[in-house]
Amino acid sequence: MKATLALLATVALAAGCASFKGIEPRGALADPADLKAGASLAGTPVSAAWPELDWWKRFGDSQLDRLVEEALAGSPGMRLARARADQALAAAQIARAPLGPQVGAGVDVTRQRFSGNYIFPPPIGGSSFTTTQLALSFGYELDFWGKNRAAYDAALGRARAADAEGFAARLVLSSAVAGVYVQLARSHDQLDLARRELADREAVQRLTSERVRAGLDSKLELKQVETSIPAARVRIAQAEEQIALARNQLAALLGKGPDRGLAIERPSLHVARVDLPSRVPADLLGRRPDVVASRWRAEAAARDIASAKAQFYPDVNLSALIGAQSVTLSKLLEPGSAIPSFGAAIRLPIMDGGRLRGTLAARDADYDLAVEQYNQTLSDALREVLDQLTSLRSVEVQRGEVDSALAAAEEAYSLAVARYQAGIGSLLQVLAAEMQVLEQRTLRAELQARELALSINLIRALGGGFDLQVAMQ
Structure with a gap:
């Protein structure tokens, strides 16, 4: 008995030779409640629901549904994310063995x-x-001091983070497919406008030719009209180029060759309103996979510190x-x-040349880095939500103005053509009115495409249907 007590006393005395005194992390996790956004969100329509997992279906385009599902099933990026998650889970299983x-x-x-x-x-x-x-x-x-338990908890946290990052990759891919699909729809609209512009200018050319033959106009007016026709054909070629590029990009996102893009037809998207959930930013912590992953990595780093401290015992x-x-x-x-x-x-460690203290200091630095990455990710997440909402509000105002301007421009163009046909108006008036119509139609098409893109971005900023409570089950 005396020998045992002497041994324990010696151990306790020697353990004091290695100490982690004075080594502590500095990072502090941000509280979402401290990120005030009430005034910025005032007047924004809210709902109780967050986006659904298959959020792309709200745009009412079955082809988009198939493309997103094909991308999620066949993209190398998704397979890479799954492999990383499997790798992290295997590491957690290894860390569990010493328990x-x-x-x-x-x-x-x-x-x-x-x-x-x-x-x-x-x-x-x-x-x-x-x-x-x-x-x-x-x-x-x-494991008296919890070294192995802390190491396992850290590895398990990193495995959970890898799972969340896998969902983040899923969200990035699905939103990328939807975003390029919107670009494809916009390019088709631009092609329609360019073809309509060409048809209008060819009609004016025919009318001007008749007026030249009747002696009402000179060849100068005819040349002015003929000069504007190639510009319309250039815009047709540009729109066709953008359609081909969008198809190529979609094929790449699907993990397929360019020929896959040739089978993609014209989109038939419908604008779908995206309301803001009522508990932003409080619930954003559990709805953004990148925020969740960052939080889990910070908590894993904290457990690494606990494991490193246990090495001193x-x-x-x-x-x-x-x-x-x-x-x-x-x-x-x-x-x-x-x-x-x-x-x-x-x-037990007695003298190790500072190895244990250096290891603990490194784990503290890792924690500080993980904490600041989490804080930055959380701040960026809230900013992204506010950015999309701000832009959507602006687009809504702009759309009303453009609709009014387009109606006025179309009426002015009809009057200019009628006056020109009656011989009391000039060709320049017709061309100027036509340019106003083209400009307003282009603005309306761009605003519609931008509203779709912003809706997709807002869904992505809200987490795209990710739910921490479901992920933990």
């Missing part, structure tokens, strides 16, 4: 001849023997062996062949 006992079994058979001129006299000397050993070993580390290990050993196989299982053993080992 349980280690049991092993072995059989050793050795054939050996002893020298006749060595320490063993005959009949052993000069003879050969077969030694057989059968053993069952047991080892267990008593003694390791206590138990070991046992149950086995048998014999030079003759027939006697291997006899009681006299038994070789049982049991032991306990205590190992």
